[in-house]
Amino acid sequence: xxxxxxxxxxxxxxxxxxxxxxxxxxxxxxxxxxxxxxxxxxxxxxxxxxxxxxxxxxxxxxxxxxxxxxxxxxxxxxxxxxxxxxxxxxxxxxxxxxxxxxxxxxxxxxxxxxxxxxxxxxxxxxxxxxxxxxxxxxxxxxxxxxxxxxxxxxxxxxxxxxxxxxxxxxxxxxxxxxxxxxxxxxxxxxxxxxx
Amino acid sequence: xxxxxxxxxxxxxxxxxxxxxxxxxxxxxxxxxxxxxxxxxxxxxxxxxxxxxxxxxxxxxxxxxxxxxxxxxxxxxxxxxxxxxxxxxxxxxxxxxxxxxxxxxxxxxxxxxxxxxxxxxxxxxxxxxxxxxxxxxxxxxxxxxxxxxxxxxxxxxxxxxxxxxxxxxxxxxxxxxxxxxx
Numbered sequence: 001x002x003x004x005x006x007x008x009x010x011x012x013x014x015x016x017x018x019x020x021x022x023x024x025x026x027x028x029x030x031x032x033x034x035x036x037x038x039x040x041x042x043x044x045x046x047x048x049x050x051x052x053x054x055x056x057x058x059x060x061x062x063x064x065x066x067x068x069x070x071x072x073x074x075x076x077x078x079x080x081x082x083x084x085x086x087x088x089x090x091x092x093x094x095x096x097x098x099x100x101x102x103x104x105x106x107x108x109x110x111x112x113x114x115x116x117x118x119x120x121x122x123x124x125x126x127x128x129x130x131x132x133x134x135x136x137x138x139x140x141x142x143x144x145x146x147x148x149x150x151x152x153x154x155x156x157x158x159x160x161x162x163x164x165x166x167x168x169x170x171x172x173x174x175x176x177x178x179x180x181x182x183x184x185x186x187x188x189x190x191x192x193x194x195x
Numbered sequence: 196x197x198x199x200x201x202x203x204x205x206x207x208x209x210x211x212x213x214x215x216x217x218x219x220x221x222x223x224x225x226x227x228x229x230x231x232x233x234x235x236x237x238x239x240x241x242x243x244x245x246x247x248x249x250x251x252x253x254x255x256x257x258x259x260x261x262x263x264x265x266x267x268x269x270x271x272x273x274x275x276x277x278x279x280x281x282x283x284x285x286x287x288x289x290x291x292x293x294x295x296x297x298x299x300x301x302x303x304x305x306x307x308x309x310x311x312x313x314x315x316x317x318x319x320x321x322x323x324x325x326x327x328x329x330x331x332x333x334x335x336x337x338x339x340x341x342x343x344x345x346x347x348x349x350x351x352x353x354x355x356x357x358x359x360x361x362x363x364x365x366x367x368x369x370x371x372x373x374x375x376x377x
Binding site: 033034051058059129172186189 | 201202205206209211236237239240241243244246247249250251252253256257259260263264267
């Protein structure tokens with residue numbers, strides 16, 4: 001198994017080292033799949049997109065320049081993919097909401113997947129996890145992405161700023177507002193009670 | 196110390212403060228119930244979010260990635276002559292390009308070294324060519340004169356297969372013909 005920092009591995013991948021690519025795959029497949037699943041709430045799609053990220057990394061390997069941290073570059077690719085997927089879905093939802101007479105209904109709020117999970121999903125997920133998932137899902141896109149990157153992908157403020165293309169102070173503001181909203185939505189859990 | 200802005204308490208709860216600033220807030224929170232409660236709420240939200248666990252990829256994830264790479268034809272670049280060009284990776288396209296250039300250069304050199312005139316046969320026929328054995332196999336046996344040897348002296352001998360196949364002619368060279376100069 002190849003060893004070294006992410007940067008060292010990626011430079012070796014640039015030189016054609018398949019083993020180093022395998023090590024990067026090993027390090028980032030779970031974080032990426034989880035990242036996409038939290039953003040999109042679709043495990044199959046999450047895997048598909050995570051695979052797509054690795055494919056793009058491999059295809060772009062010879063152009064790779066170590067200007068940013070490897071994980072920052074990786075998550076930027078992933079975030080762009082996720083945003084495009086979300087927007088494509090939003091367009092499909094808007095188009096499918098047209099009524100029979102051609103007029104357009106009020107477009108639904110930006111949603112990633114059906115906010116009402118099926119009965120089967122309720123059986124599978126605990127009510128606490130469901131509440132957490134829905135609370136994060138309900139956040140505006142940038143706040144949701146910032147929370148997931150910071151909380152679950154353990155990306156620091158500076159790199160979140162580069163991934164989202166905003167300033168560090170904007171990231172701090174996004175996270176603060178997100179947590180203010182989550183504090184209210186998750187009140188039953190935060191106050192220590194069981195649902 | 197005045198009560199702290201909620202943004203600062205939030206940063207403190209998420210351990211984003213350092214040094215003197217962190218110490219100041221920590222001291223204030225220890226003494227102010229309202230600020231302590233606010234910081235604790237943010238800390239509890241952060242803890243609750245931990246309950247949403249990571250999704251593990253499927254066992255065939257790596258294999259699928261490799262399949263997709265192979266499907267797009269994004270193969271490993273050739274590690275040809277790694278000492279040439281330092282960190283340059285020699286992809287098949289690059290190698291092919293270099294080979295084509297070398298061939299073109301070789302052909303250009305060969306073309307430039309050919310004499311401009313076309314020798315004629317002894318009988319003056321227009322069928323005489325620079326490579327009489329190739330164009331007139333029947334007449335090859337006739338060409339054993341000194342003039343013919345001089346003709347071949349200037350040829351890039353080893354590149355003329357017809358000459359090499361004519362071993363009789365080569366024996367003439369061994370008998371003391373002039374050394375062929377490049």
